[in-house]
Structure formats: structure tokens, C-alpha cells
Amino acid sequence: MRLNLRQVEAFRAVFQTNSMTAAADLMGVTQPAVSRLIRDMEAEINIRLFERTRGGLLATAEAISLYREVQRSFHGLDRIARAASELGRNRSGLLNVAASGGPAFYCLPEVIKQFSDRLPGVRLSLTVLQSSDILDSVARQQYDFGIADVPSEAPGVDIEALPPLDFVCAIPVGHALASKRKIRPEDLRGEPMLMVSHASHQHQRIVQALSTLEQPLDIVFEASNSGPLGALVVEGMGIAILDPITASAHESKSVVIRPFEPAIRYDLRVIYPAKQPRSDGAKAFVELVADKLRQI
Secondary structure (H helix, E strand, C coil), X not given: CCCCHHHHHHHHHHHHHCCHHHHHHHHCCCHHHHHHHHHHHHHHHCCCCEEEEXXXXXXXXXXXXXXXXXXXXXXXXXXXXXXXXXXXXXXXXXXXXXXCHHHHHHCHHHHHHHHHHHCCCEEEXXXXXXXXXXXXXXXXXXXXXXEEECCCCCCCEEEEECCCEECEEEEECCCHHHHCCCECHHHHCCCEEEEECCCCHHHHHHHHHCCCCXXXXXXXXXECCCHHHHHHHHCCCCEXXXXXXXXXXXXXXXXXXXXXXCCCEECEEEEEECCCCCCHHHHHHHHHHHHHHHCC
16 A cells, blocks of 8 residues: 555545645645545545535545544654754754853853854854843843853743852962962951952852951952953952852963862853743753863
């Protein structure tokens, strides 16, 4: 027995419309062509599929059973078509990404180059925002995903962890603390500190880690993201507790990086719109970010 797809399409169209003429319009062919396809199919399977009545064509019991199988097959074809379409979107189009300052300036440029080499048909758009703004914007589906140091849960988004890192202490070369192997809160008593702003998720955790000091911090400068802080450590303006991405970018002859104890976790995470599918392009980008973080 050899059926062809066109015969099955004709059978499906006639079953759904109860009319050879309507089926022909649906398929974009002539009515005699549909009649011939049905006739050939009936001859091939040796089953009568439709009976003519005053109200139109009536499907036989055998046709009803066959239609169920045909529908299952067409649903499978629809899934294949959707999958193919998704693959096409993944290899072309636009991927909108939001990221906080540290990752955006000192981690993602290399990742973007690697991603563009891997998927040259995908155009990337990167917007630098505060972590709280990234949560809100991704929840409103203004971006495909965001990358920021955020809590593990937030309304309207799905959040996934990236490889864990810890904050470090960036110290000007020549400073007395530069000779220490590790920096503890008491070491920073009275030292000029460079800090991210109060609105930052990072600020709260750093201040909490330094809460054992018996006197207020000597904060000489605040910035909305960590980038300027690293540059000011280079200039010798003060000491900064930085995310390791920013710190590694500024480590030089002018700056030494030391671990801080007790450890302050740098919770860099990926933020997706809640319950939305993730394209292969997004997955590939995040995989490259994770690989980059493992190298720090």
C-alpha cells in the first residue's frame, strides 16, 4: 500500500469541510483534482471514505477512525514546523540582553565576540542597567534575558544561577594592606572606601559584612556601578570591595587583588521573563557567560 501526502491532505480537507469543492478551495486546486485524489486513495486502501447525501459528503466509520490517525500525524508535522521555525529564529534576528555594569563592561565583550562567531546571523543588543531595573524590565518582557547580581527569586521572572564567585578587595599598590594575603573587616577601619550606591544589592551585603566595625565606614566616593570604583583604586583614591569581574579587569601594576573574609557571595544570575521559552540562541549565550566566569 502506497499513499502519498497529497492524498492524505485531500482526505483531511474533505473530512473537515464535507465538500469536494470547499476542500479544493482550501487546498488551492480544482474540484476534479480533489475528487481524483480521494478516488485514488479509496482504491489504494480498498475502503470507502465518504457517502454522498443531500447535505453533502458524509464520512464513513472507517474514515472517522482514519481521520484520528491523520490528525495525530499532522500535529506531529506542526511540531516539526514550529521547531524548524524556532531554529530559524535562533540563527537570525535580534537577541535583546540587559546586564549590570560589571558584567557588561568586563565580561560580556569577549562573550559577544564568541557568540557572534558561533551564530553570525543573530544580532545582539546590550543595555546596561541597574540590577533592580533589569528585574523590572525583564518581567515586562522588554528583554530576552538579563544578567545581574540579584536575589534568587523575584516576581514576574525566572532566575537561574551562574557559577558562584566571591567579592574581593582591590587595594592600591604601596598601601599597607597590599602586603596582607587576606583582608578582614577590621583591616578596613578608618580606610577611605569606594562603594557602589545605596540602591545596589551589592551595597547592602558589603555594608552588612563590615557591620562588625565599631565606627562608620569612611566612604569617600559612591557610584551606581562598580566600573568607576576600579578606576579610582588605580588612581590611589581608596580601597574597594569589588565583584571579581570588575576587579580582575583592573588588576595591574597599580592595583592588587586580595580575598575578603568572611566571604561575600557574588550572586550573578540570569533573569528570564517568567514561563517563557528560551531560544537556543539565549542558551548558547548564557553557556558562554558561564564558561567565562569559570575562568575568573
